[in-house]
Amino acid sequence: MLFSHPSDEKKSLGLKNDLLWNKAAVGKLVWWIHAKPDHLWVKWINHIYLKGKTWQNYSPPNDSSWYWRKICQVKFLLADAYNHDEWVDQKGREYTIKKGYEFLRTKGDKIEWMNLVWTNWSIPKHSMLSWFYHHNSLNTKEKLHKLGISENDTCIICENGTENNEHLFFQCEYSTAMLDIISSWVRVHLPSRDLLTWRLNMQGSSLQQDVINAIINATMYHVWRQRNLSKFELKLLTRKAVARDIVEEIKSRMRGMKLTKAGDGDRRWLELLTDRK
Structure with a gap:
């Protein structure tokens, strides 16, 4: 053909x-x-x-x-x-x-956040959730309330604020506490406010940037998963338990990646990250 x-x-x-x-x-x-x-x-x-x-x-x-x-x-x-x-x-x-x-091919304007979402280090389902987030395609309560589907737009998890993308992932006390736990593991401060700007200007090697972006994508995925558990099954895991799941998922991903092009500094950084609890 x-x-x-x-x-x-x-x-x-x-x-x-x-x-x-x-x-x-x-x-x-x-x-x-x-x-x-x-x-x-x-x-x-x-x-x-x-x-x-x-x-x-x-x-x-x-x-x-x-x-x-x-x-x-x-x-x-x-x-x-x-x-x-x-x-x-x-x-x-x-x-x-x-x-x-x-x-x-026709070259359009470059999407600045595309490389934050689609990295080899990200688990595909995490990247997909992040892609939906950047396109504002997640059915948050704010969106459902405007459509007349939800009675209110209050955050399901914290019940303190409007459940939209920014609140749910970066302002809700549940998600910000989880980011703090993940930050202490990776030894990099992940700010809850202006995180997109911070990611676009992140320092470090390309491998380190990809790994940190994979960690953030994983965190967003699990926040959304806990939000759905709260809504449909009326249960919510502790922040420490979810953070532990995120760390183990990323560690498993790192162990399965080939490091043929990684420098000595990146290899040592990954080894420290994998051994760290």
């Missing part, structure tokens, strides 16, 4: 556009015709289709096969990326599907 049906790119979800990726993959065939005259398939293309014509200015006849017309369509899409048969983003003539995809 040369082309697939396009899929809508979810804003900041980290998914590739499958249609453009497919076109970029077809671009590999376009580049082969440019750069690999001794390739058997390219020889066959030259004998059957090109017949001595230059590839750069070639247009397929109307009665040519469907797959050949699609290859030629991609050639025209990528035409501006070639300069005298050389791929413009490369020092040499080498074409890669990734580079082709980057050339074809």
Whole structure:
């Protein structure tokens, strides 16, 4: 299959556009015709289709096969990326599907918080909850009350404030106490106010930043889970018990990660974090 049906790119979800990726993959065939005259398939293309014509200015006849017309369509899409048969983003003539995809896709404004959510160190369900939070898609009581579904908008956990995103995760006494416990474990102060700004300006190596972001995502996930337990099962675990679960989850995640590119400083930091209770 040369082309697939396009899929809508979810804003900041980290998914590739499958249609453009497919076109970029077809671009590999376009580049082969440019750069690999001794390739058997390219020889066959030259004998059957090109017949001595230059590839750069070639247009397929109307009665040519469907797959050949699609290859030629991609050639025209990528035409501006070639300069005298050389791929413009490369020092040499080498074409890669990734580079082709980057050339074809429309580059919108960068979502500043995307890298805080989608890190290799975050457990996927934690990242997904964080993604919903940043899109204001969680059904908090404030939102349900405005829709007429909830009788009030009071925080279920502390019963002291409006249950919206900011209150539930960063102002509720339950969540702030849990952040304090997690802060003492990681030995980094995680401020409950302006946490997004703090995360965007966080100091330390990229690995340390990813781990701390994974910890924050895990904390948000468990706060939301406890909120739902309070609402639907009328029970709430202690902050220490939930914090302990968060620490064990992150430790388990760290033990399963490959550290082939980690420096000695990062390795020592992770070892200390894993041993610390």
